[in-house]
Amino acid sequence: MKRIFNKIDGWKIIQDKIEFEENRLAESIMSLGNGYMGMRGNYEEMYSKDSHRGSYIAGVWFPDKTRVGWWKNGYPEYFGKVPNSVNYIGINVLVNGKYLDLGKCEVENFYRELNMENGVLTRTFIANVDGSKIEVKVQRFLSIKRKELAVIKYDVKSLNFDGEITFVPYLDADVTNEDSNYDEKFWMNISSGSKEYKGNVISRTKDNVFGTEVFTICANMINKVSKKAKVSEYMNKDFYSENTIVVDINKDETVSLTKFIAITSTRDYIQDELLSTSENILNEEIVKGYENLLKEHSEEWNKRWETSDVKIDGDIAAQQGIRYNLFQLFSTYYGDDYRLNIGPKGFTGEKYGGATYWDTEAYCLPLYLGVADKHVSRNLLEYRYNQLEAAKENAKKLGLEGALYPMVTFNGEECHNEWEITFEEIHRNGSMIYAIYNYTNYTGDYSYIEEKGIDVIVEVARFWASRVHYAKYQGQYMIHGVTGPNEYDNNVNNNWYTNYIAKWCLEYAVENINKLQEQCQKAVARNNIKEEELNKWITIAENMYLPYDNELDIIVQQDNFLDKELIEVKDLPKENLPLNQNWSWDRILRSCFIKQADVLQGIYYFGDKFSIEEKRRNFDFYEKYTVHESSLSSCIYSIIGSEIGNLEKSYELYSRTARLDLDNYNNDTEDGLHITSMSGAWLAIVQGFAGMRTWNETLSFNPKLPQQWNSYSFNINYREHTLKVIVEKENVFIENMSKGQVELSVYGESYKFEDKLTIKREENLALSM
Ligand code: BGC
Numbered sequence: 001m002k003r004i005f006n007k008i009d010g011w012k013i014i015q016d017k018i019e020f021e022e023n024r025l026a027e028s029i030m031s032l033g034n035g036y037m038g039m040r041g042n043y044e045e046m047y048s049k050d051s052h053r054g055s056y057i058a059g060v061w062f063p064d065k066t067r068v069g070w071w072k073n074g075y076p077e078y079f080g081k082v083p084n085s086v087n088y089i090g091i092n093v094l095v096n097g098k099y100l101d102l103g104k105c106e107v108e109n110f111y112r113e114l115n116m117e118n119g120v121l122t123r124t125f126i127a128n129v130d131g132s133k134i135e136v137k138v139q140r141f142l143s144i145k146r147k148e149l150a151v152i153k154y155d156v157k158s159l160n161f162d163g164e165i166t167f168v169p170y171l172d173a174d175v176t177n178e179d180s181n182y183d184e185k186f187w188m189n190i191s192s193g194s195k196e197y198k199g200n201v202i203s204r205t206k207d208n209v210f211g212t213e214v215f216t217i218c219a220n221m222i223n224k225v226s227k228k229a230k231v232s233e234y235m236n237k238d239f240y241s242e243n244t245i246v247v248d249i250n251k252d253e254t255v256s257l258t259k260f261i262a263i264t265s266t267r268d269y270i271q272d273e274l275l276s277t278s279e280n281i282l283n284e285e286i287v288k289g290y291e292n293l294l295k296e297h298s299e300e301w302n303k304r305w306e307t308s309d310v311k312i313d314g315d316i317a318a319q320q321g322i323r324y325n326l327f328q329l330f331s332t333y334y335g336d337d338y339r340l341n342i343g344p345k346g347f348t349g350e351k352y353g354g355a356t357y358w359d360t361e362a363y364c365l366p367l368y369l370g371v372a373d374k375h376v377s378r379n380l381l382e383y384r385y386n387q388l389e390a391a392k393e394n395a396k397k398l399g400l401e402g403a404l405y406p407m408v409t410f411n412g413e414e415c416h417n418e419w420e421i422t423f424e425e426i427h428r429n430g431s432m433i434y435a436i437y438n439y440t441n442y443t444g445d446y447s448y449i450e451e452k453g454i455d456v457i458v459e460v461a462r463f464w465a466s467r468v469h470y471a472k473y474q475g476q477y478m479i480h481g482v483t484g485p486n487e488y489d490n491n492v493n494n495n496w497y498t499n500y501i502a503k504w505c506l507e508y509a510v511e512n513i514n515k516l517q518e519q520c521q522k523a524v525a526r527n528n529i530k531e532e533e534l535n536k537w538i539t540i541a542e543n544m545y546l547p548y549d550n551e552l553d554i555i556v557q558q559d560n561f562l563d564k565e566l567i568e569v570k571d572l573p574k575e576n577l578p579l580n581q582n583w584s585w586d587r588i589l590r591s592c593f594i595k596q597a598d599v600l601q602g603i604y605y606f607g608d609k610f611s612i613e614e615k616r617r618n619f620d621f622y623e624k625y626t627v628h629e630s631s632l633s634s635c636i637y638s639i640i641g642s643e644i645g646n647l648e649k650s651y652e653l654y655s656r657t658a659r660l661d662l663d664n665y666n667n668d669t670e671d672g673l674h675i676t677s678m679s680g681a682w683l684a685i686v687q688g689f690a691g692m693r694t695w696n697e698t699l700s701f702n703p704k705l706p707q708q709w710n711s712y713s714f715n716i717n718y719r720e721h722t723l724k725v726i727v728e729k730e731n732v733f734i735e736n737m738s739k740g741q742v743e744l745s746v747y748g749e750s751y752k753f754e755d756k757l758t759i760k761r762e763e764n765l766a767l768s769m
Contacts, residue, residue: 002664005029010319011117013662018102018110018125024052024670029661030114031348031673032121032140033331035340036147037263038347040672041114041121044091044138044152049103052178052670055089056082056347056354058340059267060215061410062205066417067181074397076422078210080408080415082343082354083186086173086201086219088261089140091154094166095129100136105129116327117305118298119144126159133159144304145296147336148281150261153290157254164230165249167257170242171219173203179350190216192241193275194234197223199241200275212411217265218274222282226256258290267339304330307715307722308371310685314710321658322685325678328661332675335368335376341383342676349672355408355415356383358428359676361435362601363632367679369442370686370716377439378448384432385452387412388459395463398423402462405432420490424483426467429460430501433508434605442694444719450520454512458527461509461537464502468540476545484558486598487630488579488588492558496547497602503544504606506537554621555599564592568624578629578666594626596633604636607643608695616644623649631660635680635688642688642704651706654684686714690725694718700745701734703727703761732759 004022007014019026030041039055063078093100102110106128114121123138135157143149156165171192176185190202204216223243231246247255262278262285269277285293308326312319332346342364343354360380368376384391384405390412391403398404407425408416416422436453440446449457468477479502484495513534516523547556556562569577576582579593599622603610610618619640628634634653641650658681661669686692689712691702699718705711705727713726721742724735734757736742743752746759 002667003662004664005662008316008320010316011115011323013114013116013320013324015112016110018107020049020103022670023050025664026112027052027054028348028669028672030112030121031328031331031346032114032119032142033328033347034119034142034144034147035330035332035334035336037142037150038331039089039142040348041112042087042089043102043123044089044140044154045093046099046101047103048101052349053087053175054084054347054349054672055087055175057085057215057217057263057265058082058337058347058354059410060085060205060217060265061212061353061355062186063208063210063212063415064177064181064184064186068417072419074423075417075419076414078208078212078415079181079417080212080353080355080410081177081179081350083205084175084177084350085187085217086171086203086263087175088150088171088219088221088263089152089259090170090172091152091257091259092168092170093136093154093156094168095127095132095134095156096161096163097166098130098132100127100129100134102127116323118294118301119327119331120294120298132161132163134165135159139294141294141297143285143293143297144300144334145293146281146285148262148264148278149285149293150263151290151293152259152261153256154259155254155256156249158249158251160251162250163248164246165255166231166244166246167223167225168242168244169199169221169223169257169259170240171199171201171221171261172240173201173219174239177350187239189238190271192236192238194236194241194243196232196234197243197245199234199236199243200278201236201239201241202274203239212413215266216271216274217263218278219261219263220275220278220282221259221261222286224258224260224286226254260286304334307717310682310712310714312709312712315706315708318655318658318709321655321662322681324662325658325681328673328675329364329367329678333364335372335379338379338382341380344674344676345672346675348675351671352408355410357408357676358405358431359632361431363635363676363683364679365435365438366442366687367682369439370682370718372717374439374443374445374717377443378445381436381439381448382452384435385456388456392459395466400463401466402464403429403456403459404463405429405460420483421487424481424491425485425487426482427484427495427498427501429463430498430505433457433460433505434501437508441697442718444697446519449512450516450523454516454523455527457505457509457512458529461506462533464505465533465537465540468502468544471545474545476543477540478545484598485596485601485630485632486557486594488591488593488595488627489558490589493560494545494547495558495598496555497557497598499544499546500602501605503541503546506541510534510537510541552617552621554618555602557594557599557622561592564590566592566625569593569627570624577627578668579627580629581667592625594622596628596630597626597636598622600626600636600640604639607693612644615640616646619644619646628653628656629666631657631666631674631677632680634660635677635684638680638684639688642684642691643702645704647689647704647706650684650688651708654681654688654706657681657684682714685712686716690714690727692716692725698745699743700748701725701732702747703732705729705761727761729761731761733757734759
């Protein structure tokens with residue numbers, strides 16, 4: 001753990017000293033986004049020390065030609081990534097003709113805060129530029145009221161001189177990606193323009209040989225200064241446009257530049273309309289003035305928090321953690337655009353691009369089910385439905401039937417090129433179906449399965465039926481050559497989680513076909529399902545091999561896992577961790593160390609199929625060997641930890657989940673934030689500490705309270721109700737904020753109520769601890 005921002009506040013992320021060594025980490029943490037676009041916490045003005053500039057537009061991606069040492073048949077031809085795009089925040093500042101550069105000049109009182117309550121990033125500092133001292137305040141936000149709009153207000157106060165300040169606001173589309181496979185630039189210039197106080201740049205992703213969509217984006221700026229400019233010039237060239245605005249300044253006077261930017265793209269408009277549309281947006285918005293735009297934006301954030309805030313009393317670090325996670329996740333995705341999905345790094349870095357992974361279905365969907373309108377979750381399901389044909393193509397490429405959803409994708413095609421992931425980490429297919437089950441069970445809305453979901457369920461079942469093989473001496477079906485969720489072991493046989501979820505997918509397919517035979521014949525007919533096919537699925541499911549050790553009475557992660565040298569994580573020298581940064585890959589693969597929940601992932605998904613005792617035995621066994629070097633791990637262990645009454649461990653793992661980036665647990669946050677696992681902090685509270693479950697379409701809670709906390713509360717949408725749940729030391733309160741009667745169970749007792757329910761916790765402590 002490494003905390004660089006030591007001042008902790010429930011609503012703010014505070015940086016009170018300038019970071020040079022850890023600037024990339026600070027830039028990741030100070031990221032902003034509005035679902036449509038986003039950026040790392042780069043400075044507006046020139047900065048000559050180490051920095052990773054990054055600004056990304058949702059859904060705008062580029063197929064970067066695959067680079068591998070030895071080409072294997074079936075490799076995807078490209079690695080998809082969301083390219084770093086036009087730098088639109090740039091504002092160079094000159095003080096009496098000398099550049100302000102925080103990498104070079106003397107800096108005092110540096111302070112930066114990310115206000116999560118209203119999504120505004122503010123920076124203040126005093127700088128000495130060759131003897132001229134200025135006090136600077138910069139505020140910026142990406143409007144969530146008007147998605148195309150970004151606003152920056154840059155104030156400069158003279159502390160000791162009469163002279164001049166030059167603002168050079170610019171747009172620069174000549175940008176690169178650090179992770180480009182062939183050091184290639186991904187953008188080409190279309191045009192640029194400039195006028196007094198105005199500028200625009202239009203650029204397009206380069207043509208590519210893979211036939212994927214190209215995107216054109218337009219960045220347009222209008223700059224306003226607080227006093228009459230002495231000089232006002234403008235200039236543009238390929239990829240670039242700037243204004244130069246010089247104003248006089250007197251000692252103690254403040255001068256300001258406000259830069260309004262609109263970004264439009266061919267995802268929404270035709271190329272010829274990009275410039276005029278962005279101009280219209282700017283004209284419509286600017287008349288409102290900076291303060292009103294900020295107010296509108298803040299009010300939207302307030303609305304989001306009203307429905308989703310989680311309050312923790314007694315533990316400010318935990319409070320900050322959960323809000324940070326919700327803030328960054330909602331900054332990445334709030335369900336406004338059905339074409340989008342949630343990239344593991346969102347808009348905060350290059351690694352993992354903004355591509356879609358199984359993370360969405362496995363980790364994010366349950367959060368959106370709980371806090372957003374159900375159409376958001378349905379959009380996420382339809383995103384995969386719309387890619388079904390590509391998933392069938394993907395299975396075909398591997399010589400298999402049915403549909404194999406990609407591990408990493410933008411348009412349905414696989415675009416990840418490590419063989420052990422692309423070809424082998426097929427468990428991801430199960431999560432596509434689990435998400436359909438989750439949505440249907442949670443919302444009670446069966447129409448999705450009837451209309452679309454069944455097609456996905458059937459094709460995934462076909463995939464599993466063709467991917468298993470029959471082991472004749474064992475008389476069972478097996479799945480060889482896979483990578484389970486634990487990516488620290490590859491090409492294993494019979495990964496329990498994969499076999500279990502494959503079996504479940506087949507059973508779920510049969511169950512739904514049988515249901516639809518009665519309810520919606522046409523859904524069955526359009527999938528062309530024959531009796532023998534169903535029987536085959538039943539036979540495979542009934543005879544699926546699931547590794548188990550009778551002596552230890554535990555599930556075995558995969559064949560021969562117990563033959564490894566079993567060393568516990570606590571016995572490893574501290575400096576070996578994280579293993580992925582200190583050990584060779586082959587040493588990791590041979591070891592018993594588990595990157596992320598694997599057996600536990602299955603126990604979490606299918607929690608109603610395992611007793612508390614079974615959960616405890618498997619948790620206790622596997623936790624010892626798990627290094628949680630995937631951000632997706634600790635939330636699952638935290639949830640099961642709460643369920644089995646190991647609150648101490650589950651609290652520790654909650655902190656690791658909620659503060660993973662703020663405390664840089666895995667020493668990799670400088671690359672960007674772990675966006676998709678941010679839902680894990682919410683899950684660890686709601687499903688973990690509060691024990692919310694929805695098995696068999698019944699809502700239940702089993703609330704516990706970590707001893708470090710006085711109380712916590714959250715809201716959830718469940719079917720037609722919105723409920724507020726408050727867990728205090730003595731009582732649990734559940735408030736129905738909607739109309740009608742609520743039916744649920746708490747600590748195993750059923751209740752029906754209309755307004756409020758109060759349950760003594762003390763009486764239940766014995767039961768729940
Ligand atoms: C994890 C995967 C995950 C990916 C993106 C990897 O480190 O092992 O399970 O899908 O990150 O978050």
